[in-house]
Amino acid sequence: NQVIFSGIQPTGIPHLGNYLGALQQWVKLQNTAAPSTKLLYSIVDLHAITLPQDAQKLRQWKREGLATLLAIGLDPERSILFHQSSVFAHTELMWILSCTASMGYLSRMTQWKSKLSLTDDTSPLEESAKSKLKLGLFSYPVLQAADILVHRATHVPVGEDQSQHLEFARECVTNFNHAYGPHLIAPKTIMSPAKRVMSLQEPHLKMSKSHVDPRSRILITDTPEIIYKKLMSALTDSTNSISYDPVARPGVSNLLELLSHFDAEGRDAQKLAVVYGDLGLGQFKKVVATTISESLAGIREKYAQVLNQDGGAYLDHVEREGARRARENANATMAIVREAVGLSDHS
Numbered sequence: 001n002q003v004i005f006s007g008i009q010p011t012g013i014p015h016l017g018n019y020l021g022a023l024q025q026w027v028k029l030q031n032t033a034a035p036s037t038k039l040l041y042s043i044v045d046l047h048a049i050t051l052p053q054d055a056q057k058l059r060q061w062k063r064e065g066l067a068t069l070l071a072i073g074l075d076p077e078r079s080i081l082f083h084q085s086s087v088f089a090h091t092e093l094m095w096i097l098s099c100t101a102s103m104g105y106l107s108r109m110t111q112w113k114s115k116l117s118l119t120d121d122t123s124p125l126e127e128s129a130k131s132k133l134k135l136g137l138f139s140y141p142v143l144q145a146a147d148i149l150v151h152r153a154t155h156v157p158v159g160e161d162q163s164q165h166l167e168f169a170r171e172c173v174t175n176f177n178h179a180y181g182p183h184l185i186a187p188k189t190i191m192s193p194a195k196r197v198m199s200l201q202e203p204h205l206k207m208s209k210s211h212v213d214p215r216s217r218i219l220i221t222d223t224p225e226i227i228y229k230k231l232m233s234a235l236t237d238s239t240n241s242i243s244y245d246p247v248a249r250p251g252v253s254n255l256l257e258l259l260s261h262f263d264a265e266g267r268d269a270q271k272l273a274v275v276y277g278d279l280g281l282g283q284f285k286k287v288v289a290t291t292i293s294e295s296l297a298g299i300r301e302k303y304a305q306v307l308n309q310d311g312g313a314y315l316d317h318v319e320r321e322g323a324r325r326a327r328e329n330a331n332a333t334m335a336i337v338r339e340a341v342g343l344s345d346h347s
C-alpha cells in the first residue's frame, strides 16, 4: 500500500513557491489517491529551530501553519495533519539513523555547503566562523529522513530544492538495512510541475520565505491589493512586450510560468506568451495579478475562518487527533526498528 508523506516548516505563511511546488500537490494527491493510500502531512517545527526562533512566534506559526493546510483543502479526516514535535518517534529514529549515516555524505549536501559559503562566489567561511555553525544544521537531513522513514512513506511530494534530501533519505535506508536487515522502505520523490518558482524581485533566485524583501514572494493569504502591488513592482526588463525566454528575459518568463500554473485551460508558458503577446508589461502584470488573486480567494477566506473556528477549539481538535494518528503509525515502525537493532526488551 502507498503511503504519502511530506512536510513544511512553520516559518511564516506559505508563499507561491511552497504552494505550487508542494502544497497544491498534497491536495491533489489527497483527492485522487486510492482509499487504501495513507497520507501524512507534517508541520516540521523541529526543523524550524535549526535557526534561532522566538518561542512565542514559533507557537503562533505552528498554529497558522496548520490552519493553512486546512485552508488549501486538506481534509483532516482523510489526511493525517500533525506537528512533528508531537511524535517523539521522529527524533528517536533520527538518532538511530545517525549511527549508520556517514558524515561524508552529509558534508556534500548543497544546503550545508551554502552555509559554509562554498556554493557561491563569496570566500569560504573562516575556521572560527565554521566552528560556530550548529550541529542541528548539519544533521538536518537525518531528521528529515527519519520523518519519512518512520511513517514507511513510499512517495514524497516536494519542490526541487528537496531532491538531494530525499536522495539522502534513500541512502539512510540502504545503510540501515545493510546493518540490520530489510526493515525500512526507500521512498520515491514526486516532483511537482512547478518544481522551482522564482523570486519576483530577483528572478534568478528561487522564491523563499527568508528573503529580506517581502515583495519577492506572494503569500497564499495576500489580499488582491497586495498581490497587485507585488506584481506591479516585480522585476522585468525594458522591453515593453511579452515573450517567453527564460535566459534573456527571466522576469517576464517567471510571470508567464506563474500564470501557466494557475491557467484553467492548462496552457504552458510558451503558449501564454503567444496569447498575451500584444499586451504591454503593465497590462500583462494586471492579468497575472487578477488570475492569482482569483485562484487564492477561497484559501484566504477559509484560512481566516479556520483559525478562529469555535474560538480555536477546532484547530486544537485537529492537532490532537493528527498527533494521535501519526504516533500510532510511527510506533508501528519503531517496534520493528527497536527489535531489529536490539533495543527492545525481549524477542
Ligand code: TYM
Pocket: 005, 006, 007, 008, 009, 010, 016, 017, 018, 019, 020, 021, 022, 023, 044, 047, 143, 144, 145, 147, 148, 156, 157, 158, 159, 160, 161, 162, 165, 194, 195, 196, 197, 198, 206, 207, 208
Ligand atoms: P520548506 O518548508 O522549505 O518548503 C516546503 C515545500 O515547498 C517547496 N518549495 C518550493 N517549491 C518550488 N519553488 C520554490 N521556490 C519553493 N520553495 C519551497 C519545498 O521544496 C518543499 O517541498 N526540509 C523541508 C521540510 C521537510 C520535509 C520533510 C519535506 C522536513 N521533513 C520530509 C518532505 C519530507 C523544508 O524545509 O521545506
